[in-house]
Amino acid sequence: MKAKAKLNLINSAWGVSFLSAVMAIAIGLLFGLVILLVSNASEALSGFAAIIQGGFADGAKGIGDVLYNATPIIMTGLSVGFAFKTGLFNIGSSGQFTMGAFAAVYVGIKWTFLSGSSHWIVALLAACIAGALWGLLPGILKAVANVHEVISSIMMNYIGMYFVNMLIVSNIHDKIKNQSLPVLKSAIIPKAGLDKIFGSQNINIGILIAVLMVVIIYFLINKTTFGYELKACGYSKDASKYAGINARRNIILSMVIAGALSGLGGGLLYLAGSGKYLQVVDILAPQGFNGISVALLGMSNPIGILFAGLFIAHITVGGVNLQLYSFAPEVIDIIIAAIIYCGAFALLFKNIIFKFSKKKVKEDESI
Amino acid sequence: MDYVIEMNNITKRFGDFKAVDDVTLKVERGEIHALLGENGAGKSTLMSVLFGLYTPEAGEIIIDKKKVKINNPNDANDLGIGMVHQHFKLVHNFTVLESIVLGKEDTINGFLKMDEARKKVEKLSDRYKLKIDSDAYISDITVGMQQRVEILKMLYRDNDILIFDEPTAVLTQQEIEELMKIMRELTEEGKSIIFITHKLNEIKEAADRCTVLRKGKYIGTVDVKTTSKEQMSEMMVGRKVSFIIEKSDVKNLSPVLEVKNMTITNKFTKKSVVKNVSFDVKKGEILCIAGIDGNGQSELVQGITGLMAINSGHIFLNGKDITKKSIRHKCIEGIAHIPEDRQRYGLVLDYSLKENAVLQTYYQQRFQKNGIIKFDAVRDYAKKLISQYDIRSSQGEDSIVRGMSGGNQQKLIVAREIDRNPEIVIAVQPTRGLDVGAIEYIHHQLLSQREDGKAVLLVSFDLDEVMNVSDRILVMFEGEIVGDLNPKSTTVQELGLYMSGSKRSDSYESKSKA
Numbered sequence: 001m002k003a004k005a006k007l008n009l010i011n012s013a014w015g016v017s018f019l020s021a022v023m024a025i026a027i028g029l030l031f032g033l034v035i036l037l038v039s040n041a042s043e044a045l046s047g048f049a050a051i052i053q054g055g056f057a058d059g060a061k062g063i064g065d066v067l068y069n070a071t072p073i074i075m076t077g078l079s080v081g082f083a084f085k086t087g088l089f090n091i092g093s094s095g096q097f098t099m100g101a102f103a104a105v106y107v108g109i110k111w112t113f114l115s116g117s118s119h120w121i122v123a124l125l126a127a128c129i130a131g132a133l134w135g136l137l138p139g140i141l142k143a144v145a146n147v148h149e150v151i152s153s154i155m156m157n158y159i160g161m162y163f164v165n166m167l168i169v170s171n172i173h174d175k176i177k178n179q180s181l182p183v184l185k186s187a188i189i190p191k192a193g194l195d196k197i198f199g200s201q202n203i204n205i206g207i208l209i210a211v212l213m214v215v216i217i218y219f220l221i222n223k224t225t226f227g228y229e230l231k232a233c234g235y236s237k238d239a240s241k242y243a244g245i246n247a248r249r250n251i252i253l254s255m256v257i258a259g260a261l262s263g264l265g266g267g268l269l270y271l272a273g274s275g276k277y278l279q280v281v282d283i284l285a286p287q288g289f290n291g292i293s294v295a296l297l298g299m300s301n302p303i304g305i306l307f308a309g310l311f312i313a314h315i316t317v318g319g320v321n322l323q324l325y326s327f328a329p330e331v332i333d334i335i336i337a338a339i340i341y342c343g344a345f346a347l348l349f350k351n352i353i354f355k356f357s358k359k360k361v362k363e364d365e366s367i
Numbered sequence: 368m369d370y371v372i373e374m375n376n377i378t379k380r381f382g383d384f385k386a387v388d389d390v391t392l393k394v395e396r397g398e399i400h401a402l403l404g405e406n407g408a409g410k411s412t413l414m415s416v417l418f419g420l421y422t423p424e425a426g427e428i429i430i431d432k433k434k435v436k437i438n439n440p441n442d443a444n445d446l447g448i449g450m451v452h453q454h455f456k457l458v459h460n461f462t463v464l465e466s467i468v469l470g471k472e473d474t475i476n477g478f479l480k481m482d483e484a485r486k487k488v489e490k491l492s493d494r495y496k497l498k499i500d501s502d503a504y505i506s507d508i509t510v511g512m513q514q515r516v517e518i519l520k521m522l523y524r525d526n527d528i529l530i531f532d533e534p535t536a537v538l539t540q541q542e543i544e545e546l547m548k549i550m551r552e553l554t555e556e557g558k559s560i561i562f563i564t565h566k567l568n569e570i571k572e573a574a575d576r577c578t579v580l581r582k583g584k585y586i587g588t589v590d591v592k593t594t595s596k597e598q599m600s601e602m603m604v605g606r607k608v609s610f611i612i613e614k615s616d617v618k619n620l621s622p623v624l625e626v627k628n629m630t631i632t633n634k635f636t637k638k639s640v641v642k643n644v645s646f647d648v649k650k651g652e653i654l655c656i657a658g659i660d661g662n663g664q665s666e667l668v669q670g671i672t673g674l675m676a677i678n679s680g681h682i683f684l685n686g687k688d689i690t691k692k693s694i695r696h697k698c699i700e701g702i703a704h705i706p707e708d709r710q711r712y713g714l715v716l717d718y719s720l721k722e723n724a725v726l727q728t729y730y731q732q733r734f735q736k737n738g739i740i741k742f743d744a745v746r747d748y749a750k751k752l753i754s755q756y757d758i759r760s761s762q763g764e765d766s767i768v769r770g771m772s773g774g775n776q777q778k779l780i781v782a783r784e785i786d787r788n789p790e791i792v793i794a795v796q797p798t799r800g801l802d803v804g805a806i807e808y809i810h811h812q813l814l815s816q817r818e819d820g821k822a823v824l825l826v827s828f829d830l831d832e833v834m835n836v837s838d839r840i841l842v843m844f845e846g847e848i849v850g851d852l853n854p855k856s857t858t859v860q861e862l863g864l865y866m867s868g869s870k871r872s873d874s875y876e877s878k879s880k881a
Contacts, residue, residue, distance in 0.1 A: 224738045225730050228722070235717045241674060242704070242712040243726040244695030 017299040020349035021308070024297060028339030035334055040327060047325040051335065054318030064198025066313045067207040068272065072097070074210045074309035075265025076291025078217055079131075079258040081300035083149075085221055086254035087234035092138055092153025093262040094288025095160030096131040100263025101270045101285070102164040103130035105278055108183030108271060109172050119186035124209075124267045131263015132256045134160055139255030143248035149255065157284050165280050173280070180278035188273035206268040211306065213261065218302035230254055262288065299350065315339065370429070371396045371528060371559045372417070377426035379412055386412040387423070390585040392578050394528070399550055399560045401574035401591070403567075403603055405802035409583040410563050414530055418450060419443045430528075449521030450530040455513050457505045463512075464488060464501040467519050491522045495552055510659070511542035518549065529553065530561045535569055539659055540830060540863030547573045565603070565803065566831070567596040579603055604803050622647035622683075623791050623822035624671070624702075629680030631666045640666045642846040644680075648791060653813060653823040655837030655854075657830070659866050663846035664826045665707055668795050671824075672704045673697055674712070685790060698727050701790030705780055705797045707826070713780040714768050721749035721764040724783055756782035757808075774805035781812055791822040798832060810836055830859050844868045 032051060036044035050057060055066035076093045083090035090096075104127035107114075114122055134156055141147035172181045189204040221227040232240040233250050240247055265287060270276055294312055298304030319335065372394040379387040387409040394400045404410045415421045417428065419437035428435055430446050437443050457466050464481065467488050473480045485501060492499055497515045505513060514534060521529055531550070535543045550560055550573055562574055570577050570591060577594070579586040579602040586602045624647060631641040641663045648654045656664050669675035671682055673694040682690045684700055692700070706712035714723050725734050725745050734744050749764035758778045760766035768776060777797065784792060794813060798806040813823050813836065827833050833840055834854050842850035842865040850865040850872045864870040 223740060223742075225735050225740055226738060228729055228740060232715050232718070232726070235715045236711070238708075238711045239713065239715045239726070241694065242672075242706060244693060244698050246695075 016350055016353050017301065017304060020353055021297050021299065021304065023349045023353075024342040025311070025339060028335075028342035031338040031342070032335035035338070036327065040325075043325040043327070047322050047327055050321040050325065051315055051318040053321070054314035054316075057318070057321050059199075060197065061199045062317055064194070064200030064203040065317050066310065067198075068200065068202040068204075068274065068313075069316050070309045070313035071206045071210045071272075072265040072269040072287045073290045073294050073312055074306055075213065075268060076262050076287050077294030077298060077305040077309050078210075078213060078291075078302060079261035079265070079295075080291045081295035081298060081302065081305050082217055082221070082261065083254055083258040084295060084300040085227075085234050086230045086250060087237065088142070088149050088251065088254055088258070090135070090138075090153060090255065090258045090262075091150050091292065092134065092156045092160075092288070093258070093291045094284045094286075095153070095157035096134040096259040096262035097266040097285045097288045097291075098157075098160045098164050099134045099266070100127035100131035101266030101278060102167060103127050103263065104187075104267030105180050105183055105270050106167070106172060108187030109181050112184065115184065115186045117186070119184065120189050120271055123183075123187045123271055124189075124264060127263045127267025128260040129263070131266065132260040134263070135255040135257075135259020136252065139252040139259075142255070143251040157288070161282065161284055164278070165282070168278055168280055174277070177277070178280050182277070183271060187271055189268065189271050191273075202272060202274040204272055206272055209264075209268060210309075213264070214302045214306045217261070221302065226253075262291065265291075312339075369396045370394060371431060372561075373427075373429040374413070374417065375427050375429070377413065377416055377423045377428075379409075379416055379421055379423045385583050387416065387580075388583045388585075389425075390580060390583070392585075393588070394559050394561060395576070396559055397554050397557055398575040399554055399562055399573055401562045401564060401570040401577040402580070403565060403570060403577050403599060404580035405565060405603060405804070408580040408603075408802075410580060411532075412583075413580070414450070414532070414561070414563065417443065417448065417530070444524065444526070447525065447527040448530065449524060449526030449528070450532060451514065451517045451521065451534055453533045455517050457513055457516060459506040460504060462502050462504055463499050463508065463516050466505055466516055467523050471524060488519060488523060491519055495522065495549065495556065497522075497549060509542075511538055511545065514538070514542075514546065515549070518553075527557070528559050528561070530563070532563045533565075534562070535564065535566065539867050540859050541867060543569070567599055568831070570599065571596060581605055600803070620649050622649050623685060624648040624824065625681075625683040626667075626671065627681045627683070629667065629670055629682070630678045631663075631670050631675060632678045639678075640846050641670060641677075644843075644846075644848055646841055646848060646851075648822040648824050650822055651817055651820045652838045653817050653825055653836055655825045655827060655833050655840045656843055657827065657833045657840050657862060657866060658843035660828050662843045662866075664843050665795065666846075667843070668704075668707070668793055668824075668826055672702060672793060695727075698787075701788075703784035703787055703789035703792045705777075705784055705792065705794040707795035709773075709777055709780055714776060716767075716769040718768060719764065720753070720758070720760060720766045720768055720771070720779060721745050723768050723779060724749040724752050724764070726783065728787065752779070752782045752786060755786075756812075758782060774801045777801060777805065777809065781809055785812055785816060789821065791824060792816050793824045793826075795826040796828065797825070798827075798829070806832075830862060833862070834859060842866055844871075 033044065033048050036047050055062035058065070076097055079093050079096065080090050104123045107123040107126040108119070111119070111122065138149045138152040138156055141152045142149045168180050174181050189206050191204045194203045194205065195201060221231065229240070229245045230250050232243065232245055233247050237247060266285070269287070270278060290312065294305055294308045298308035370393045372392070374390070374392040377387055377390050378385060390409065390413060392402070392413065402410050412421065416423050417437065419439045419442050422438070428437060435446060437446070458469065461469065464485055468484045473483060488501060491497070497519055499512060499515055499519065500508065505516070534546060538546060550562070554560060564570060574591045576588055577591050577599060578588045579599065581603060589599065626647070627645050629641055629644045630639055632639050644667060656667070658664055666675055670677040673692070681688055684702065689697055689700060710716060715726065725748065728734060729740065734741055746764055752758060753763060756778055759775050760771045768779070781797065792813065797809050801809070813825065816823055825837060837854050840852040840854055840857070840862070841848050842852065842862065844866060845868065849868070850870070852862065852865070861870070
């Protein structure tokens with residue numbers, strides 16, 4: 001029994017999570033290398049180097065782009081990861097993200113009376129509320145009628161997508177470009193000099209807001225009675241019922257908070273002032289699904305999600321540079337998909353490492 | 368000697384840990400050989416070695432005087448070794464005949480030859496006096512008959528060496544006696560039986576010889592007839608164990624918990640699982656609800672604690688109606704619950720010991736401030752429970768509960784529930800699957816609650832426990848209370864009659880209606 005107490009990388013829960021994430025990334029990258037070799041063997045290694053280098057290839061600007069790209073997927077990752085902790089699979093992050101994005105853009109365009117410094121803050125709050133609302137409905141359905149949240153939130157994704165298309169066309173439509181109108185200057189998230197530091201027009205304090213959210217969610221999950229209840233519900237519904245924890249209330253609250261986080265992610269992306277507009281297209285926002293990968297890769301741990309989000313953004317930027325080596329741009333998406341795909345296996349790797357390290361202990365107790 | 372199995376100097380290691388350490392087991396042809404030991408003594412590991420599930424590091428296995436290597440359960444089966452597991456492995460919507468044949472069906476061109484199978488099964492059933500109804504569905508027959516089906520499965524496969532893994536745990540006294548008779552019939556027909564148990568009464572009654580293991584080591588093989596129960600238990604535990612629990616008479620008679628006309632109906636089948644049950648538990652009393660598993664005891668307790676909704680009736684705690692109160696409220700009012708399924712209800716397995724220690728109290732002022740958990744206070748509290756209730760784990764209060772042994776998981780629950788200083792402790796099967804030391808400990812804790820003037824409601828299927836611990840026994844059968852007995856003036860046999868529904872006390876019936 002004493003041997004088990006040794007705290008090395010394999011035996012600590014943190015170490016296992018970290019190792020399995022690294023395994024997922026390594027296998028994903030290896031798969032990417034194989035694809036590069038198949039498509040163009042002579043340039044494969046330099047192309048692969050570009051991916052690994054990612055944002056670092058472009059100096060400060062590259063890093064700025066990484067941070068900008070990471071912001072929305074950290075938020076959706078947090079959203080999915082937070083719901084996971086309560087035992088809920090929030091696959092509706094995409095719809096919540098879209099709703100949040102629309103609410104932010106709408107407030108940014110229409111609420112002209114708010115042209116002071118508070119405009120962007122109000123717009124972001126609107127994004128939170130819209131996302132929260134989109135999480136609330138599946139939450140209520142789950143808590144009251146036991147409708148599985150995967151089904152209801154997938155439906156909410158489509159409802160959100162078409163609903164937002166409809167609202168853009170009827171309210172804030174730029175008919176020539178078939179997209180949303182530009183938001184007011186006052187609604188754009190301040191850059192606070194970050195653009196000068198990184199020499200990138202895209203970066204703003206959104207990344208700091210995302211980091212703040214990571215800290216808040218980490219605190220909420222690990223330090224509060226609310227987090228204690230949420231995790232208890234997630235780990236064991238029966239035991240939390242036995243303990244007198246109000247599971248229904250927690251399911252609803254958990255989905256509301258998850259929705260708000262995704263919604264905020266949408267707001268942060270579309271108020272970045274980076275020339276991104278809401279398009280009237282029938283495509284679910286990919287950030288929501290990337291959030292699932294980020295959450296899996298980060299093992300639903302807020303800190304892990306922060307780094308997973310940064311990593312995915314890092315290789316995304318690296319992917320852009322890959323075009324220099326005459327690879328078809330589609331190759332980039334395949335590689336990113338492969339890594340994200342392996343991110344989904346992170347849990348599997350975790351179990352394998354866990355089983356491997358616990359095997360001895362298990363056997364001790366099975367006698 | 369004519370040994371049918373010789374397991375010589377078997378050692379099985381898991382890492383540095385020797386689960387079985389130089390153990391020798393020799394079974395004579397035609398004997399019932401008991402294998403006695405506490406949980407963790409190595410009984411199951413030894414049997415797993417015999418069954419081919421583990422490969423031993425050292426030692427040899429000789430079957431019918433031939434040295435063999437058993438690599439997997441199929442090898443064991445080919446050598447004629449069969450096992451009746453503690454939890455039967457039967458298909459519920461199969462008939463008895465289908466269940467017996469399953470896995471060893473004879474066919475012509477892909478069609479089953481059931482007629483021949485039926486003849487063979489009936490012949491075996493006659494020969495060994497194993498009464499079964501070939502065409503009944505498994506779900507409809509009694510546990511006792513299910514066990515006979517399991518035995519017939521082994522006989523159908525022509526097994527000569529039969530391993531019974533704690534076969535009596537699920538049976539009534541009458542069924543146990545019948546099983547003992549069957550086992551003796553089997554040995555008279557030349558079968559050899561290994562009988563795993565930790566119940567000394569049964570060994571005394573059925574077995575010829577007994578091998579005792581303790582902490583993976585071979586302690587000895589004794590002749591059952593010439594060895595007393597006390598001697599065997601000392602061999603098993605390594606110290607003297609008292610079987611008689613000393614306790615004073617019930618003093619205070621004011622009721623703590625009153626249940627009036629409680630009825631619970633199954634949502635899907637619309638069948639009443641608890642029928643108009645009324646009783647009370649008094650201060651300083653251990654009231655035991657006896658009965659065979661599945662006669663409504665679990666539902667009754669879940670109805671009281673609030674885990675299950677009740678259809679009608681009332682629950683009073685110290686005179687206050689708490690029928691409609693939440694689980695949290697009942698908890699605060701002083702109901703402590705040691706649940707039947709400790710891993711499903713009693714613990715959040717992925718939480719650490721300290722987090723589980725405050726499962727119902729985390730929201731109290733002493734453990735939180737403005738919604739932020741005071742982890743130092745939680746840690747100190749867990750440390751206190753660990754030292755006070757002797758909970759053992761590898762990493763103290765930081766151990767993840769999933770990795771703790773069953774006995775220590777249960778100790779943690781008992782500690783947490785009792786330390787809340789409740790008015791009544793409701794314990795369901797609190798000693799199931801635990802070893803003698805842990806059982807003694809938990810009984811001691813329940814008795815000290817009683818001495819403190821608290822009430823205890825104990826649900827148990829273990830008749831020894833029922834007879835030893837309780838002040839009063841209620842017997843449940845098919846959702847009703849059919850008897851109110853005094854353990855001092857009743858016998859295990861009589862209790863068995865009540866539990867199987869063959870006897871009913873009229874006096875209790877009239878009392879419950881009044």
